[in-house]
Amino acid sequence: MEYNSKIHSNLGTPLVDPTSYRRLRGKLLYLTHTTPDMCFVVGCLSQFLSSPTSAHYQVATRILRYLNNSPGQGLFFSSTNTTIIKGYSDSDWAACLDTRRSVTGWCFFLGNALISWKSKRQQIVSKSSSEAEYRALVMAACEAQWLLSLLKDLNISHSSPISLFRDNKSTLHIAANPVFHERTKHIEIDCHVVRERVQNNIIHLLPISTSFQIADIFTKSLNPSHFRKFISKLGLLNIHMLACGDVKNRLSSCQ
Structure with a gap:
């Protein structure tokens, strides 16, 4: 999608036969298992399966x-990787123009290899950006716990908590503050979930600048320069660049 653009249900004219749109969306959804850079926009297109329009179809063909x-282009997995997991979590408040629900995005790396990612519209409307960010954090915390369980089943030790990077200071403050105020009672259960995982050394919350928040690519459309930067950070490489001698530069950008 173009930078800062958002699609909604009333954009364009209804398709006479939506079958082709639904088939195309299904194929694109399958590709997101290996192309995380498409995850956000394909998730947006999934909202309009019941009544797609010409504008929605144009976005789908733009992806093609x-x-x-x-x-x-695809995910690169180094043979000399570490077994340390780190993650990034973010949200875009009230991103959906039809429902005003926020979008959650997170990703996890095993060393420098991307192993898990998600772009998903939240199930309920958040009253503030902090609330949306915290709901995204809960989903990421649960995924972190599952990843540690997976490593344990594979007999791979991971002694330290998973570093989970956030660019929202209020979210970090709520997670560190043991006192519930009136304005945070509506997310009290989410607060308990996150704090329990922090106390059990499952996750360790760390701040990060918005310009380095990789999970941004899963929550919103970005300008071309930021999009290309985050693609390299995700570890996506183009095998056709092997002949161009540019692989070393791309690998160094993933560090």
Whole structure:
């Protein structure tokens, strides 16, 4: 999607036969298992399966053009990777123009290899950006716990808590503050979930600048420079660049 653009149900004219749109969306959804850079926009298109419009179909075909321009691009897994997990979590408050629900985005790395990611519209409307951020944090915390359980089943030790990076200071403050105020009672259960995982050394919350918040790519449309930067941070490489001698530069940007 274009930078700062948002699609909604009333954009464009209804399709006479929505079957082709639904089939295309299904194929794109399948591709998101290996192309995390498409995860957000495909999630947006999934909202309009019942009554897609010409504008929605144009966005879908734009994704096809993007894929056609980078057929060799995919996730890179280094043979000399570490087994330390780190994660990034973010949200876009009231992002959906039809329901005003926020969008959650998170991703986790095993060393420098991307192993888990998500872009999902939240189930209820958040009254503030802090509330939306905290709900995103809860989902990421639960995923972190599952990843640690997976490593344990594979007999891989992970002695330290998973570092989970956030760019919202109020979220970090709520997580560290043991006292519930009137304005945080509506997310009290979420607060308990996060604090329990912090106390049990499952996650360790750390601040990060918005310009380095990789999870942004899963919550909103970005300008081209930021999009390309986060693609490299996700560890996406184009095998066609092997002949260009540019792989070393791309690998160093993933560090």
